[in-house]
Amino acid sequence: MERRLAAVLAADVAGYSLLMGRNEEGTVSQLKAFRKTLVDPTIAAYRGRIVKTTGDGMLVEFASAVDAARCAVEVQRAVARENVALPPQTRIEFRIGIHVGDIIFDDADIFGDGVNIAARLEGLSQPGGICISDDAQRQIRGKLDTPFEDMGLQNLKNIAEPMRAWRLSDAKSPALLSPDRSVETTQPLALPDKPSIAVLPFQNMSSDPEQDYFADGMVEDIITALSHYHALFVIARNSSFTYKGHAVDVKQVGRELGVRYVLEGSVRRVLDRVRVTGQLIDASTGAHLWADRFDGALKDIFDLQDDITLRVVGAIAPKLEQAEIVRAMRKPTESLDGYDYYLRAMSNFHKGGRKDISEALRLFYKAIELDDKFSSAYGMASWSYARRKLNGWADEGSSEASEAERIADRAVECGGDNAVALASSGIAIGYMFADFERAASLMDRAQALNPNLAMAWHLSGWIRCLIGRQDLAIEHLERVVRLSPVDPQRPGMLAAIATAHFAAGRFDTASSLATAAMLEQSSNFIAALVAAGANAMAGNLDIASSAMERVRALDPNFRLHKVKDRLPHRQPEVLAQWEDALRRAGLPE
Incomplete structure (x- = not known):
């Protein structure tokens, strides 16, 4: 066993499961042909060593970051050229990630964070693209005629600290684009002023046509559930389903539908069980924000559909908020609008310390200054005052209580159809002013407006606890943990x-x-x-x-x-x- 510095290249085939589901033999044959005539010879030409292959992917070690990057660019260009002669549904596209770092070499295999980071960067890459770490970019800077653009800090799964990443610039490198993407001329739709998402039809990966109905029904339920979130812009079912049966590039979907996020997934029958996978993607970068799989018995298919809908929505709602917070944090303060102030306030609110809550209050008020009908900001500010009282941070003799009552009332006035505003103001009205009946009524309205809003069940649980309905409180609170298991x-x-x-x-x-x-x-x-x-x-x-x-x-x-x-x-x-x-x-x- 030894340690050494190396450039690690990780690659896989984009949409491999979908390609295999359509044509197993044709996909395997085409992949072998690409490997034999394009990929393996190019790796050898740039002095790379194929460490291992994994069906649709491979791990390659280079002594030089420049060699690794040049190899990647040449492979992607060659594959794009070959794809011109192929039908669109049979084209194979690779995603490639490159990192330079310390690795462990043992028995011809390589291990360590250097390998893991390359694999995570490959997951950030778009089909036909290349994503590299900041360390790799420093090594190749000025040595390639291929431009890379800054993706900013990225949170990579199982990597402790956010890492800066770079991607191959499509706009400046048309030779790398597939034939379909290179001829795009339509003007992208403007993004809405709040988080926007399209839920694409889930792919039926089994031979059972009944699973089509199950998959379509579940996607429709997810779209309906997400539509209850007042803070989300959700593309309607009819628009999302125009992509049914087609291999899609999520970045293109984002441009065509005018959304920042895309949820896609698949359904596969395994004996008497059904497996559903889902992944949430940032359409602007292709970065994967969340992925999971869900299993259930086929005999309970409709209960399973409801359960998976609940779990998917509960998982992605906080992920969307976290992604929006990260996006807002990257913007310069001089370009902030009311919603960005609100997101920054939420980031501090989730941290929960005394200074954090004070800063959250300041930012919620900034948001209100720019939009005097911003009901969610009013509600969250009133909840912030309630947390200050709960933790003993409110100054005795101050006017906080009267101000909290004012803005809680304003949240209800402006947000009669906003579950976030009703629930967050309700906790202040109940906890700070002991108006439990009104608070419970606000919670009930919030839950009716959005049955999937974890906050509404969380705060409702507190109110039921304080009025003596302990078992109902526990029922509501346990539902929260089920709805949003990774909630801040x-x-x-x-x-x-x-x-x-x-x-x-x-x-x-x-x-x-x-x-x-x-x-x-x-x-x-x-x-x-x-x-x-x-x-x-x-x-x-x-x-x-x-x-x-x-x-x-x-x-x-x-x-x-x-x-x-x-x-x-x-x-x-x-x-x-x-x-x-x-x-x-x-x-x-």
Whole structure:
């Protein structure tokens, strides 16, 4: 085993599964021909070593980044030329990623981050394109006549830090374009002023034509579910389904439909089970933002359709918000509009620290200044005030409460059809002003407007907990975790479930959930409070004392007489239980 510096090239065939599903023998034959006459000889000419192949892909090692890049460009140009003579449905296009880094060489194979990064960059590449790391770009700068354009920082799966990436510039390198893309002359549609998405028909990868109905029905359900999100622009079903049965370039789809994101997927029957895969793609760059697969029994096909719709929408909604936040963060501050301020505010809100919430409030108000009917910004600002009260960050004697009430009312006034505005203002109205009936009504309206909005179920769970409906609170909160398992607000969800279990007297469960929330977000005040109280009631006084130290560190001024302000349960016996538990854990009077 040895370490060495090398340029690593990773390549695969774009849309390989679709090509194989259409014509297995023809695809394999064409791929072999390309490998024999174009790919392998070019690699050898540039002194590359094929480390391994994986059916539709390969991993190649070069001693020089320049050799790796020149080889990649030549291969892509040669393949594009050969594709001219082929029918569109049989054309093979490669995606290539290149990185220069330290690798481990062992028994003729290579391992390490250098290899993993090349593979992730290949996933960012468009069909017929090349994507390289910043390290590789520095090595080849000025040595190729082929231009590369900056993609900015990219989050690569299982790579700790974001990495800057570069892609081959299509506009300046027409020789690399496939025949279809090179003749594009239509003017791209302007992007809407909010996140925009098209859900393409899912490919039926099995021989069972019944799966067509299942796939189409699921896509229609996903389009309908996404349409409930007030902040999204969703392409209608009739436009999306014009791509059914065609191999597509998502960048071209983005231009033709005027959307920033594309969701595509496939359905395959495996014996008596169905497997559905889905992937969310940034249409402007071709970058994969999310991918997953879902399995279920064929006999429960309609329940499976509903379940997968729920899981897909729950997974991609927070991914879309995260992608939009990253996009907004890259813009210079002088070009920001109200929506960009809102996205930056959401980024701070999700971090959850004292300074973060203060900055989120400032940015929400910036958004409101530019749009005085921005209901989501009003609602999220009121929720920010509620979080300040919950964590003990509000200045005593300040006018925060009256201002929170003003903007919560404004959110409801401007956002009667906006689930985000109704749910976020509802938590302020219920938690800060004990108007639980109105808060519950707002939550119900939000859930009716968008049954897939995790925030609405999360905040509804808190309100039900405070009015004494613990089992309903837990039901709503567990639905949230199912709807959005990777949500930035997950620690708050777990802390809320823990609070409901504590109120119901299930102290061991409450302690376990509170500990999990603290591990995910050490600054979560409620999680620390539940851990202290639940362990005290369970007789685990050492653990309770340790958790109480965390509570005191997060809020040195917290005392027993403030419990009813922080946790305004409507049931006196629950408040008495909290005070007894926290007294045992060591909280001063």
